[in-house]
Amino acid sequence: xxxxxxxxxxxxxxxxxxAARRSAPPxxxxxxxxxxxxxxxxxxxxxxxxxELREELGVETEPLERIPGEWPLAPGYVLxxxxxxxxxxxxxxxxxxxELRWLGPGESDAxxxxxxxxxxxxxxxxxxxxxxxxxxxxxxxxxxxxxxxDGAHH
Numbered sequence: 001x002x003x004x005x006x007x008x009x010x011x012x013x014x015x016x017x018x019a020a021r022r023s024a025p026p027x028x029x030x031x032x033x034x035x036x037x038x039x040x041x042x043x044x045x046x047x048x049x050x051x052e053l054r055e056e057l058g059v060e061t062e063p064l065e066r067i068p069g070e071w072p073l074a075p076g077y078v079l080x081x082x083x084x085x086x087x088x089x090x091x092x093x094x095x096x097x098x099e100l101r102w103l104g105p106g107e108s109d110a111x112x113x114x115x116x117x118x119x120x121x122x123x124x125x126x127x128x129x130x131x132x133x134x135x136x137x138x139x140x141x142x143x144x145x146x147x148x149x150d151g152a153h154h
Contacts, residue, residue: 003078005070007049008036008117010124011061013086016102017128019111020056023098032111034081034120035097049082056096059089067123071116081120083127105130 011018011034020035022028037052039045046063053061061084071079091100103110108125 002076003072004076005039005045005048006036006073006077006079007039007045007052008034008079008081008120009049009053009061009063009084010034010067010081010120010127011053011057011059011084011086011091012064012129013102015128015130016104017108017124018057018086018091019101019103019113020093020097021099021101021111022096022114023093024096028114030112031114032101033114033117034124036081038077045080045082049084053084056094057089057091057100058094059091060087061085062087065127067120067127069119071119073116079116079120081117081124083124 018035019032021030021032035053035056036049037056039048040051043051045066049063050061053059064083064085067081067083073079093100101111103125105125105128108121113121
């Protein structure tokens with residue numbers, strides 16, 4: 001396998017999943033994705049996911065399980081997706097994103113997902129933990145659903 005791996009996280013908290021709106025590059029700007037980035041040499045997918053979500057969102061996460069399959073991106077790149085639990089921090093768009101939004105069950109169609117993310121998003125929503133009991137994160141328990149404040153990032 002010669003393709004370069006891009007990892008992405010279906011970040012769960014409070015029975016919701018995080019979506020990130022791209023601000024760059026221009027051909028992707030305004031569309032939504034699961035946040036993540038490129039696997040670096042010597043990293044596992046889980047390590048890359050934790051690093052990328054820290055860099056892009058300013059949060060600590062715990063990878064849970066890989067969603068089966070991989071999806072082609074730009075030539076030479078494939079997308080692999082993990083579910084992840086928000087451990088600490090409040091997500092903010094720090095790099096490559098201009099808005100974040102928490103989506104609850106049945107809300108996956110509320111945003112315009114990038115085509116390559118759609119199959120993984122559908123599976124991630126099927127795996128969405130129910131309600132408050134399953135997630136265990138405490139950093140944004142009182143945060144409202146919907147768009148996050150400016151500054152949230154992919």
